[in-house]
Amino acid sequence: MGSACFAGIVGRDLTFAINSTSSQTKSHYKWVVLYWMPYDNDLARFGEPIVEMLTRGTQNSGIAVVVQSDYRGDPQMRRRQLINGTVTEVDVLGEDSSDASAFAAYLDWANQTFEAEHWAVIVVGHGGKINEVSPDDHRITCQTRTWMRVDQFADAVSKFNQFANGRVELLFFQNCNKATLEVVYEVRNCAKYTLASQLNLGAPNYYYEGFLNHLASSVDGREAAIAIMDSERADMFHTLTLVDNQAVERIPEKLSRLLQPILSNRLPVISHSDLPTYHYFGEQHCDALVLLGYLSRVSNQEQNHFADFADFLRSSVIASYKTGGELYGSRPYSNTNSEELCGLSLYLPETEQDISRYSSLTLSQGVDLVSLYRRIVTN
Secondary structure, X not given: OOHHHHHHHHHXXXXXXXXXXXXXXXXXXXXXXXXXXXXXXXXXXXXXXXXXXXXXXXXXXXXXXXXXXXXXXXXXXXXXXXXXXXXXXXXXXXXXXXXXXHHHHHHHHHHHHEEEEEEEXXXXXXXXOOOEEEEEOOOOOOOOOEEEEHHHHHHHHHHHHHHOOOOEEEEEEEOOOOOEHHHHHHOOOXXXXXXXXXXXXXXXXXXXXXXXXXXXXXXXXXXXXXXXXXXXXXXXXXXXXXXXXXXXXXXXXXXXXXXXXXXXXXXXXXXXXXXXXXXXXXXXXXXXXXXXXXXXXXXXXXXXXXXXXXXXXXXXXXXXXXXXXXXXXXXOEOOEOHHHOXXXXXXXXXXXXXXXXXXXXXXXXXXXXXXXXXXXXXX
16 A cells, blocks of 8 residues: 555544544553564564563563564554553554654554553664664565655654653664764654664664563653663663753754854864764764864864863763673774764765755754765865
């Protein structure tokens, strides 16, 4: 079913759901955890082992977990409630897990079905480019792979959080390379905390049972995220970064203060070989503090502006930083010193054509990153 056709069906279903459930009694839980599993790709084999681990984790926990999955070759998505070790299938339409309207319909259904003191939203799967999440390979319809944009994803979760009266405690990007300044700022209104990985994650991951067992005693998103970080097996990650979205709101102000003196002077020729960079889905990334510190030094700026921003990022934005993962060993990439990583990256375009790629994202609208990138690429 094409996305345009499905969007119309979703719209009708949402209207019906709102009208028909207005008098329905919602099931109440301390925590409801919503998983979005776009596995219509090479990750499909990990789907059922994850569901099994989650199901075991709900036994006697009093936690409700819901998984909406899309597996390679399946004619449509599946929605399952996992409660007290029991799996209940719920009918759902649609086969396109890259469709933002399908994702929004899932969140709306959850809002109509559950009353939760705390919510967590977790998206698994491939990370894609900076503004990509939730791929669908369309094996049934033989289309090329499509992605949901991160800004579309953020819009859906932010609206859900509003309907939930701000009770979404944690958003977890269980995807590779999503701990970037662009992404965490885009999703700042989705939850109180965002957990993501600066580099790659393994699969299927193994934190599920430990996380759910600890969740019953967790009072906020920070404790919930730390339960994930502490329960994960070392070979499934390199580092994990937890950010406080209240502090994330101040990134443009703090970053502009650092960039203004750098942009006011001519930058010398930037040698990319001097920067420890890494690539994911064809895009170049650099650790945010490594890049900004380098630019501050080569532009002969006083280091107090950079020191202030670095302190803000480490002490206020980053609420917890889990290191010691063994996914790569000590050196994740040949020119990257893992000890230099702060936990958050920044996009580093390589050509003039790349400069404005993310100018529509909210961070670029609040900070003149386009001018910075133009100076880097063209000097």
